[in-house]
Amino acid sequence: MCGIFGYYNRQGRSVDSSTLISMGDAIRYRGPDDRGLYEGDSWALGNQRLAIIDIAGGHQPFISDDGRIVVVQNGEIFNHVELSKEASRRGNPCRTQSDTEVILRLYELEGINCLHRLNGMFAIAIHDASQNIMFLARDRVGVKPLYFHDDGRQLTFASEIKSILQDRHIDSSLDEEALHHYLTFNYVPPPHTIYRGIRHLMPGHYMKIGSRRTDVKKWWDLADVEPVYGRTEEQWIEEFNFTLDDAVRLRLRSDVPFGAFLSGGVDSSSVVGLMARHMTEPVKTFCIGFDDPRYDESSFAQEAAERFSTEHVMKRVSPDMLDIWPFATHHCDQPHGDISFLPTYRVSQLAAEHVKVVLTGDGGDELFAGYDKYQSFFSRPGINSMTDAEFEREYFASISLFSDQAKASVMAPAFRERMTGNNSFEVVRPYFAELKHQDRINQALYVDMQLLLSGNNLVKPDRMGMAMSLEARTPFLDYRMMELAFRMPGHLKLKDGVTKYIYKKAVAPLIGAKLAYRKKQMFTVPVGDWFRTTKLAYCQEKLKTLDSQGGLFSTPYITDILNRHVAGEDFTRQLRALIAFAIWHDVNKPTLA
Secondary structure, eight states: OEEEEEEEETTSOOOOHHHHHHHHHHTGGGOTTEEEEEEETTEEEEEEEOOOSSTTTOOSOEEOTTSOEEEEEEEEETTHHHHHHHHHHTTOOOSSSOHHHHHHHHHHHHGGGGGGGOOEEEEEEEEETTTTEEEEEEOSSOSSOOEEEEOSSEEEEESSHHHHTTSTTSOOBBOHHHHHHHHHHSSOOTTOOSBTTOEEOOTTEEEEEOSSOEEEEEOOOGGGOOOOOSOOHHHHHHHHHHHHHHHHHHTTOOSSOEEEEOOSSHHHHHHHHHHHHHOSSOOEEEEEEOSSTTTOOHHHHHHHHHHTTOEEEEEEOOSOOGGGHHHHHHHHSSOOOOTTHHHHHHHHHHHHTTOSEEEOOTTHHHHHTOSHHHHHHHTSTTGGGSOHHHHHHHHHHHTOSSOHHHHHHHBOHHHHHHTTTOOTHHHHHHHHHHTTTSOHHHHHHHHHIIIIIIIIITHHHHHHHHTTTOEEEOGGGSHHHHHHHHHSOGGGTSBTTBTTHHHHHHHHHHHOHHHHHSOOOOSOOOHHHHTTTTTHHHHHHHHHGGGGSTTOBOHHHHHHHHHHHHTTOOOHHHHHHHHHHHHHHHHHOOBOO
8 A cells, every 4th residue: 555646747847856755745644664756757656655565675666677667556466476476477577576566567568458467456657668658547446546637738646636736736726516516425426526627537447648648448347247147046155255255365465464444244244254264363353432322333343353253452432523524634635524434534543553454344335235225215116117217316316415406505696506507417327327237226336336435435444544554455345246246136135125135145154143134333423413412513613614615605505404403304414514515625725716
C-alpha cells in the first residue's frame, strides 16, 4: 500500500521538483516508510511507500534494465509469487520479491494487457519512453483510488486529490454538478469529484496518455459476466467456499504483522474463520465497542474471536466522535454523508497499534445482497410486474437521499437555476443498460457495485486506514468472487426473506448458525438522536455556516427540516449530508464558481 503521484506534460515543460516533493508530502501518511521519485523530461512518477512486501528490495519506482520503462504502484498484487515464477520461465526474471517489479516484468513481456493477469488491488502508473506514453490503470472494482487533472497541456495524477492540488495552477473551484449529485447519492459519484477540474479514473479502466491525445479504455467489465442457471445449491456452495478460501489465502502474503477487523458479522467472521485455517499462529483481530447496545457489536465479535481462538483486541470508545469529523473529511478530500467513516477510523487507529495490514469483509453486502434495504425493496408489491423503466426509476428513488423535489427545495434559487437540465438519474441509467441480461436483483447490486461501493464504501477503509498507515485487504473483492457473484442468480441471494441466502448457507458450518443468521447491524453512531438533543446546538451551528457558502442552499428549507427532525420526523441522513458538506467546505475552502 502506498500513494502515487506524477504528471505528463504535452508541451515539453517540467514541473519544479519542489511541487513534486509537496505532492508526496501531502500523502506521506499513505507511505511513510520511503519515497521514490523519478523525474524525466516533462514527466515524473513518484511514490510514497508503505513497506509490506520485500521490505528491503521493494523501493519504487522500478525501472527496466534499459531505463525506458518506469513503474510505480499503490496497492498489492496478491498473485505476485505465481506471476514472478512465470516471468522467470519466460526469460524475464524478477531480481526482487516485490510485487511491483512483477508489474514491470509482465509489462515488458505483454504490454498493458498484463493488467488482466493481476489479482489484486492497485493503481498503477507506467511511463514507456520507447513510445513516449504514460499509462494510468486502476484495479477492477476501485479498491485503490486514482485521481487526475487534465487541461490538455498537462495531466497530473495522484492517489488523493490533496496531492494534485499542491500544483497551484490546478482549478480548485467547486463543481456544482458534482454537488447536485452529492445531494442525490450522499457521496459524489465517480468519475465526478467535488472539484471542477479533477476526475476519478473509473474502476477497471486505464488511460493511455500521449503527446497528442489521451485514450481511456475499460480493461475489465463485470457486466460481461453471464448468469448461470440450473446448478444446485450444493454446487454454488462448493464454489463459493473454495473461491473465498483461496482469496483469503492469497491475502495472507505479507512481510509485516497483519490481522483483521472483526465485528462478529457474517462477512468479517467468515474472513477470520478462513484466516485461522491457513495460519499457524492466532489471528490478530480488532474491534471497538459502544455503551449503546443498538450499535455495539462487541459481544458478537467476542463470540467469533473465541470460536477461532484469535488474539482479540477490543476497545470500548465513546460513540461521540464528531470531533474527528473534520479530520476524516480532510483525509477524504470530499464530503461524505456516511457517518460510519468515524468508527472506521477509530478501529483503524486501534489496529495500527499492533499491525500494518488488516483483512476486512468489505464487498460482501454489495455482491450477495446483504443490506436490509434489498429485502425491503424487493418485497414491495408490484416490483416484479413493473416495466424496466419503472423498475429503474423506483430503485433510483430508493437510493436517493434528496428526491428531485427536495433537491429543488434545499437549493437556493440561483443554484437551482444553474442546475436546470442536470439529472442524477443519468448517472445510474448506463449501469442498468449494461445489465439487461441479468435479473433485477443483480441489476440493483450492479448499480451499487459501480456507485456506492467505489464512490463511498471503499473510500472508507482506504482513507481511514491510510490515515493511520494501515493497509486494508478485501477478499470478497477478489475478481473471482465478483465474477462468481454475478454468475449466481439473484434469487439465491434473496430468498424466503433471507439476505445473503446461499452465502449464509455456505459459511454457517464455519462460523456457526448464530453468527451467520444474526440480524445485521450497521457500523455507525446515533447522530440522529443527538441532533434532537445533546448535539442540537452543534447541528444548528454547522448548518448556519451554509449561509455563507456562496448562496448554494435555502436557509428556510434547512431550518424547516431541522425543526421537523427535532419534532420527531427522521431527517438524519439529510442533515448529516448537509453538515458533511459544511465541514468539507470549512476544511478545504474551495473557490466558488
